Amino acid sequence: MRIGEAAAAAGTTPRALRFYEQRGLLPAPPRSRTGQRQYGAREIARVRLIRELLSLGLTVEDVGSCADRLHLLEGDALPDYGAGGCAQKSGVVERRIAALDAEISRLTRLRDQLAARTGSVSMPR
Amino acid sequence: MRIGEAAAAAGTTPRALRFYEQRGLLPAPPRSRTGQRQYGAREIARVRLIRELLSLGLTVEDVGSCADRLHLLEGDALPDYGAGGCAQKSGVVERRIAALDAEISRLTRLRDQLAARTGSVSMPR
DNA sequence: CTTGCCTTTGACGCATGGGTCAGGGGTTAG
DNA sequence: CTAACCCCTGACCCATGCGTCAAAGGCAAG
Numbered sequence: 001m002r003i004g005e006a007a008a009a010a011g012t013t014p015r016a017l018r019f020y021e022q023r024g025l026l027p028a029p030p031r032s033r034t035g036q037r038q039y040g041a042r043e044i045a046r047v048r049l050i051r052e053l054l055s056l057g058l059t060v061e062d063v064g065s066c067a068d069r070l071h072l073l074e075g076d077a078l079p080d081y082g083a084g085g086c087a088q089k090s091g092v093v094e095r096r097i098a099a100l101d102a103e104i105s106r107l108t109r110l111r112d113q114l115a116a117r118t119g120s121v122s123m124p125r
Numbered sequence: 126m127r128i129g130e131a132a133a134a135a136g137t138t139p140r141a142l143r144f145y146e147q148r149g150l151l152p153a154p155p156r157s158r159t160g161q162r163q164y165g166a167r168e169i170a171r172v173r174l175i176r177e178l179l180s181l182g183l184t185v186e187d188v189g190s191c192a193d194r195l196h197l198l199e200g201d202a203l204p205d206y207g208a209g210g211c212a213q214k215s216g217v218v219e220r221r222i223a224a225l226d227a228e229i230s231r232l233t234r235l236r237d238q239l240a241a242r243t244g245s246v247s248m249p250r
Numbered sequence: 251c252t253t254g255c256c257t258t259t260g261a262c263g264c265a266t267g268g269g270t271c272a273g274g275g276g277t278t279a280g
Numbered sequence: 281c282t283a284a285c286c287c288c289t290g291a292c293c294c295a296t297g298c299g300t301c302a303a304a305g306g307c308a309a310g
Contacts, residue, residue: 002256015298104232107229108229111225111226127287129285148267
């Protein structure tokens with residue numbers, strides 16, 4: 001399977017696949033004699049996993065930092081990442097949660113300060 | 126007063142002052158015969174106001190969009206922006222609050238999904 | 251063989267709020 | 281006059297996750 005078909009099967013674009021490969025999230029696939037990348041079902045599953053992790057708020061660097069342990073998560077329905085060996089050992093998920101918490105509280109403080117200026121009620125949930 | 130001194134007095138840098146001017150937040154000051162910008166106390170107060178608005182989470186575009194009404198807020202201790210004529214009429218503050226709310230809830234959802242994966246408790250406030 | 255779609259690499263674009271550098275000129279103290 | 285700063289404009293840099301474009305070659309159908 002060439003890159004276009006593989007990308008479509010994984011719900012993304014050829015550009016994204018090359019990008020993941022370049023940044024170390026996706027191992028470099030074998031090439032045809034003429035240099036074209038060749039993907040199989042394994043790679044597609046891997047790309048789906050990468051996309052799910054990214055959509056959960058992890059950064060490309062986060063995922064790349066534990067790329068060598070990602071295969072432990074492939075196949076199952078994305079259960080407990082901590083148990084998978086990637087999250088707990090390296091702490092990427094915990095650090096990302098902490099970063100999200102920090103950003104959330106920063107934005108919340110800004111929101112409340114702005115609301116205080118206009119007299120808006122500070123309780124929109 | 127030249128730009129370096131004015132910037133220091135306002136707690137920022139010459140680059141920021143030129144940037145605000147270029148983006149329409151700060152009116153272009155008079156120039157000396159040799160082309161150097163000349164600032165007075167009014168401009169410095171204006172820059173302080175701009176910085177306060179930006180630090181509250183408004184964007185450069187937000188502030189630029191009501192730059193012609195900013196003088197209504199200068200001098201007083203940053204009271205109710207809505208009453209100042211800038212916020213309520215143009216709605217910039219309300220829109221920015223809505224954008225912050227949207228971003229906060231987006232990040233909160235991500236955080237909770239990530240926490241659910243690791244079994245972390247979802248109550249760090 | 252040609253047409254037309256697919257792939258390759260490399261490089262620039264986006265948005266934010268300025269930081270930093272380059273090359274050239276102003277300004278002021280000694 | 282000169283050193284030592286300061287200012288001018290224009291242009292590139294940062295980080296994120298790719299999108300988009302360009303030039304050149306591959307691949308399958310007619």
